[in-house]
Amino acid sequence: MSQPLHAFTNRTALQALPCAARLQEVQLDGVWRGSDWHGGRMQQTWPSGHAALDAELPGGGWPGNALVQIQQAPHTHAEWALLLPALAAQACQHNGQLVLVAPPYLPFAPALQAAGIAPQRLCCVQAPDRLAQELAWACEQALHCRDVLAVLAWLPQLTLPAQRRLQLAAASQGRPMWLWQDLQAGQHSSPAALRLRLERAPQAGAANGLQVQILKRRGPCLDHPVQLSLAHWAWMPVLQAQAGRHARQSEEAALLMQGRAMSHALGAAPVMVD
Template sequence: MAPNPLRHDVWWADQMAPVTLATHTTGWAALDAVLPGGGWPLGAVVECALDADTLPWRLLLPALQTAAQQGPLVLIGLPLEPNAHAWAAQGVAPERLLRLQPTGDADALWAAEQALRCPDVSLCWVHWLRPTAGLVRRLQLAASTAQRDGTRPGAWPAPLVLASHDRAHGLPASAAPLRLDIGAGDADGLTVHIRKRRGPPLAHPVRLQAPLPLRRLLPPSPPEDPTRHATECPVDRLPARLRLVHP
């Protein structure tokens, strides 16, 4: 029996779900290609499991840049303080940032709910200490009812809502429509595992070529000569006699 075409929340398990949410490109073509709607869902929770004491700045930078042009960015409970000068150099104006440090997850949820009631907020990012299914469900409800001022040309109809947490405290299931597991990455890029999406499971992670900003400014290193080490002098001997030179 075919799924009911009048129900957008029902779809074949091996197909992408009908797109009912507005989306915005992630800035990474490889990631857009595997996400429903081709980008970050707006007005829905994007859940991110992370290594301890890390935040996915490189992954989210394109979205942060666009969101900063749309309105305030509310950062709640992030374990690392944003480097305002580095963000400004990447096109994220520091005056757009509103950083809150609540004492616990309940206060973080309350702050997020208040922020999502503001039509000017373009991005709300909450970092949980120990997430629960109830916390994520309430955040998803707040995200799904959040609306932005659509009178401005190019304005997002709803905010981008992020919820991150230490991988060690992840939930087996949650109400977030999109769940990611993001590695810290290396100098050349990072790997994103899609744990949940409105579509079929993704067997392989997505590799993003996202070099560190400093690495982009450096020329590529020449290939190493495999014979170079064979001709080097031992560290305890020199090929010629040393001569002391007086100034």
């Protein structure tokens, strides 16, 4: 049988407290307060690796248990430059696969290897003839898999109910999912906990820069975009991987030439007959 309220609290004394004191008095798990938007007390976060972006994200990083919707213009292709620092850091600390659903291009494995992500930890779902709902089902199943670290999906045509299921799966399983869509997706509502819009920086000499507009977050609105410099993460792993590949090719070529020279020398040597 339920007990009346006065059996647990003194209503008169509670009403006499100031409003701020009453808010401090009531700390309920699962209840979010607007003043705690940057504390991250109630959510797990992944540091993005970009200090300017972490300063504006709730909890100081990517939500580690939610759906993140990212909109970008055609030919922007800032996926790996934006996410590589966080994914590489988490891959070094935790086991699990990174599931890529319908990526527009296959990732450059040597660059990921140079950043700290082994190619064998990638699982690509390539299904050009599949419907968006079928690919969404694959994302949902991946989020429920204990061997999955995170999910990245490129699904421009995804219904609102499908997005709700993905948000629920990410929250219940404690895994993040990044949903990449075009700019037209901004015209519709989304259950994603975080929504961003990416554009290349228009300033002269900032070809490797990126503007990140936070469209939705748990906290106050942000009127100005966040400016990121992606020169390091966008190019250094690629250059290092290419340099390593060229070095290995040179070593293999040298060994091959050495083997051919030795074979030629042995073939040209006179045969002694007793």
